[in-house]
Amino acid sequence: MVDGVVDVGAAAARGKQVSSRVSEEGAGWNCQEIGTFAALRPNTNSFTWLNPKTLWRSRNEILSGLFGDPSAQVRRRWVAAQRERGVDPDFRITHEVGEEYSFLVLGDTGEGDASQYAVVPGLLKLGSGTSFAVVASDVIYPTGSGNEYCDKFFRPYKDYRAPIYAVPGNHDWYDGLGGFMRVFCDARPLKVERQGFRLSPGGLRGLLWKKPDPIDEAALAEAQKMRHGPEQRAVQPAPYWVLDLGRLLLVGIDTGIRGDIDREQGEWLRRVSADPRPKILITGKPIYVRNDYHPCAIEGGGTVDEIVRDPASNYVAAIGGDVHNYQRFPVRVDGRTIQYIVSGGGGAFMHATHTIPRVDVGGVHEDEFKCYPLRGDSLSFYSLLYSRRLRMRWLYITPEQGLALMSRQIGNRPPRPTPGAAITARTRWAARILGGWPMPFHLPVGRVFHRYISELSDWDTPPFFKSFLHVSVTGDRLKIRCFAATGCLPQEIEPPLEDEVEIPL
Structure with missing residues (x-):
């Protein structure tokens, strides 16, 4: 920091190391x-x-x-x-x-x-x-x-x-x-x-x-x-x-x-x-x-x-x-x-991002597409909300399981390591019910959820x-960076960098 101005390049370098693409802690889990x-x-x-x-x-x-x-x-x-x-x-x-x-x-x-x-x-x-x-x-x-x-x-x-x-x-x-x-x-x-x-x-x-x-x-x-x-x-x-x-x-x-x-x-x-x-x-x-x-x-x-x-x-x-x-x-x-x-x-x-299907629109390849939160974190987040409010513990999917499930469904590499993620029949059914896997019906997680169901859960957590x-x-380059805010103190101190792209002008 010079004269009160943050060196965003240095902050971005640190932010890469603490993002949701690196660890569950970077996503704000177990705050x-x-x-x-x-x-x-x-x-x-x-x-x-x-x-x-x-x-x-x-x-x-x-x-x-x-x-x-x-x-x-x-x-x-x-x-x-x-x-x-x-x-x-x-x-x-x-x-x-x-x-x-x-x-x-x-x-x-x-x-x-x-x-x-x-x-x-x-x-x-x-x-x-x-x-x-x-x-x-x-x-x-x-x-x-x-x-x-x-x-x-x-x-x-x-x-x-x-x-x-x-x-x-x-x-x-x-x-x-x-x-x-x-x-x-x-x-x-x-x-x-x-x-x-x-x-x-x-x-x-x-x-x-x-x-x-x-x-x-x-x-x-x-x-x-x-x-x-x-x-x-x-x-x-x-x-x-x-x-x-x-x-x-x-x-x-x-x-x-x-x-x-x-x-x-x-x-x-x-x-x-x-x-x-x-x-x-x-x-x-x-x-x-x-x-x-x-x-x-x-x-x-x-x-x-x-x-x-x-x-x-x-x-x-x-x-x-x-x-x-x-x-x-x-x-x-x-x-x-x-x-x-x-x-x-x-x-x-x-x-929710876990309801986004494998990307191919506009000729964009799935591996080129970026989103935050990660699909697996989104699935885990909604599973936690519904499991608490409906008192159905079996609906809960851990963040590690969420990433493994969504990568299997989408057909891409998990955005962060998922060692030992146990994918069982229960977790697959929970993912289907939450809209993560194809199913004729699922619990509302989109705009209906936003308007009518979401406030049944504690959104201040x-x-x-x-x-x-x-x-x-800078020079002849335009840089767009996406920084995250989880509500947890570590991510306030070091805002996680979730994505960045550089564009020539």
């Missing part, structure tokens, strides 16, 4: 000492989807699927209002960073409970000296309300001494983007457009649609004092933007509730992507995830990925949130490689399997 993050929390409240009020406040996702997503119309109103204020017409943010610099990317942060605060100590340590941070999707759960930013944004990142930018996720849109636009764009509420009832999908949606929460301006002003330093100040021109870093452009897009973009944003994206400089896309929804491909439709025709894959656009990576873990797909396109990354491990609870990205530009 002997809880990290200091517990002292940062303002209370011991745990976020829960089981509260009927939370479910009712989150109804817009279901309504948008049944009756259509109004995000495009509302976004156009926000953008028009910002243009009237005189923001840069290309929504360009210029950030002076010099020839060599670094920044952080973290996604799906804002639950405000232990799993979010567990990320903070490592983030502050490795974020020392970074120029800025970007939140990629779902800044605030459950509905993006401007009244929940205090403990879910300003407090956890009060000691991060640089600006924070963001692209909204679907949960930020449950509030009509009101909280997001107020905090990140300093925008005032849109005027209410009142329409009479119409017997149409839009009319039915309007009857049930959750309206934006009125913001308590006095409380928000008090919360903003936690990040009031001039070096922390950042005002975005719109929910989508381009961050000009000299030799590199960061392009952030707003994918709304359903994961697509409107015509106006599509035209803007084509225009800013025509700049020949290298670019990284930041998006609320990942393009490659779980061995699936989601190119992100543009209203009126075309897709976001068509723009990303165009050699003239010169995109080197696309990073998306929404799914609460880390995944990386190096996709070869016309003789070059684009890194498609999922970075949604910044705070919300973990989405490590390991959390959280993560964030440290991105650096």
Whole structure:
């Protein structure tokens, strides 16, 4: 450390030796000492989807699927209002960073409970000296309300001494983007457009649609004092933007509730992507995830990925949130490689990785694919949760058994040694029931689990399997590193390096 700035290269070298790919201890299993993050929390409240009020406040996702997503119309109103204020017409943010610099990317942060605060100590340590941070999707759960930013944004990142930018996720849109636009764009509420009832999908949606929460301006002003330093100040021109870093452009897009973009944003994206400089896309929804491909439709025709894959656009990576873990797909396109990354491990609870099948999407070979947590750790984690809550000890699969089982199922080499892992009929059946092996049915471990079952378990207990990205530009190289946060003290002291990739600029 020099003048308070961490040598990330040295930290990464140490992080490789203590990661989940080396030992169970590196994954946070058998945690002997809880990290200091517990002292940062303002209370011991745990976020829960089981509260009927939370479910009712989150109804817009279901309504948008049944009756259509109004995000495009509302976004156009926000953008028009910002243009009237005189923001840069290309929504360009210029950030002076010099020839060599670094920044952080973290996604799906804002639950405000232990799993979010567990990320903070490592983030502050490795974020020392970074120029800025970007939140990629779902800044605030459950509905993006401007009244929940205090403990879910300003407090956890009060000691991060640089600006924070963001692209909204679907949960930020449950509030009509009101909280997001107020905090990140300093925008005032849109005027209410009142329409009479119409017997149409839009009319039915309007009857049930959750309206934006009125913001308590006095409380928000008090919360903003936690990040009031001039070096922390950042005002975005719109929910989508381009961050000009000299030799590199960061392009952030707003994918709304359903994961697509409107015509106006599509035209803007084509225009800013025509700049020949290298670019990284930041998006609320990942393009490659779980061995699936989601190119992100543009209203009126075309897709976001068509723009990303165009050699003239010169995109080197696309990073998306929404799914609460880390995944990386190096996709070869016309003789070059684009890194498609999922970075949604910044705070919300973990989405399973053991349900990801053997990877072959986009021509990516399984051995090239990387994820965190490891599939075996994910399987063991869910087996522990279900065995405790259902009082079925036979469901428990040890981390060592989990890695051996998943490697046998996927057909790859175990990411860390598994000497003496006993694979029995019991463990195979447990893996099938937990979704690790093919079976007509299994216990919920995906989005259903996330929304309705997960809070039956104690999510304030490590390991959390959280993560964030440290991105650096040195010389003509761009390096993306994924660091882990388990909630255990040893991993706070030495954040584990779970993956890294170097990209020529």
